[in-house]
Amino acid sequence: DVKVTQSSRYLVKRTGEKVFLECVQDMDHENMFWYRQDPGLGLRLIYFSYDVKMKEKGDIPEGYSVSREKKERFSLILESASTNQTSMYLCASSLRTGGISPLHFGNGTRLTVT
Amino acid sequence: AQSVTQLGSHVSVSEGALVLLRCNYSSSVPPYLFWYVQYPNQGLQLLLKYTSAATLVKGINGFEAEFKKSETSFHLTKPSAHMSDAAEYFCAVSGPGSTLGRLYFGRGTQLTVWP
Numbered sequence: 001d002v003k004v005t006q007s008s009r010y011l012v013k014r015t016g017e018k019v020f021l022e023c024v025q026d027m028d029h030e031n032m033f034w035y036r037q038d039p040g041l042g043l044r045l046i047y048f049s050y051d052v053k054m055k056e057k058g059d060i061p062e063g064y065s066v067s068r069e070k071k072e073r074f075s076l077i078l079e080s081a082s083t084n085q086t087s088m089y090l091c092a093s094s095l096r097t098g099g100i101s102p103l104h105f106g107n108g109t110r111l112t113v114t
Numbered sequence: 115a116q117s118v119t120q121l122g123s124h125v126s127v128s129e130g131a132l133v134l135l136r137c138n139y140s141s142s143v144p145p146y147l148f149w150y151v152q153y154p155n156q157g158l159q160l161l162l163k164y165t166s167a168a169t170l171v172k173g174i175n176g177f178e179a180e181f182k183k184s185e186t187s188f189h190l191t192k193p194s195a196h197m198s199d200a201a202e203y204f205c206a207v208s209g210p211g212s213t214l215g216r217l218y219f220g221r222g223t224q225l226t227v228w229p
Contacts, residue, residue: 004157031215040123042204042221043158050215058216090157094215100146100165100208103217105157 003027004106006091011111019078021109023091030096032074033103034058034066037088049074050096081113116141116207120220128228133177133192135223137205140186147188148206148217149179158204164188175199200227 007022025032031050035043035058045058047066055066063085067075074093078085088110092103121136139145146165150158162173169181175198179190188205202224206217 009155033216035219040221043219045216048216092158096215101215102148102160102163103158105150105159107157108155110155 004091004093004104006089006106006109008109009107011109013078013081013111013113015082015113017078017081017113019081019111019113021076021078021089021091021111023074023076023106024072025074025093025104026072027093027104028071029093029104030071031094031101032068033092033094034064034074034076035090035092036060037090037108043090046076081111083113085111086113087111116143116145116218118205118207118218118220120203120205120223122223123221124224124226126226126228127195129197130194133190133195133199133225135190135203135205135225137179137188137190137220138186139188139205139207141207146208147179147181148208149173149177149188149190150204150206151175152202152204152222154201161190161203195225195227197227197229200225 004025033048034046049055049068065077090108091106094103095101117140119138148163149161152158162171164181172178205220
């Protein structure tokens with residue numbers, strides 16, 4: 001069974017802090033994704049990666065960056081956290097098969113910025 | 115471009131009643147379609163997927179969905195709701211050659227099941 005593990009379930013950070021959200025998958029998937037989920041807005045794609053050291057902007061990349069130094073790990077970085085980044089963050093992974101493979105999700109990190 | 119519209123952000127049914135969650139898609143290529151379920155404080159779990167084989171797709175927990183190209187729809191149904199079905203449901207679309215495997219999600223439908 002595919003396992004996607006997000007390092008923290010809950011995080012509380014202060015405005016202006018640099019925040020790291022970590023995600024690890026154990027199925028040798030090429031693709032990894034970071035979404036944020038807000039009530040009434042569904043899932044919005046922040047960044048994704050299709051290979052080590054490769055990254056692509058999603059729909060809402062502003063205020064975020066990512067790092068993928070190893071195939072199994074994909075990190076989301078909030079350079080200077082702001083209150084409007086309070087949200088649920090979901091990591092996902094999939095095989096590189098041109099859209100036919102489903103995404104496998106972690107349990108999410110609920111981030112609160114005060 | 116690909117997109118998904120889920121009609122109804124909230125659906126309420128009685129236990130034992132039919133569940134119908136609506137999803138319409140827009141895609142310039144033959145789509146792949148997915149339904150996911152999210153229980154409170156958890157990530158999303160795949161319920162079922164359509165990838166151009168049979169148009170009626172059966173998933174886990176007694177759910178099924180029918181792909182109707184003429185209506186650009188992929189509605190999710192379950193004949194008899196159970197209390198444990200209460201969750202949020204997301205429809206998603208991608209397509210052959212989809213940009214690096216990304217899925218486009220709808221805004222979700224919260225299903226409430228009354229005893």
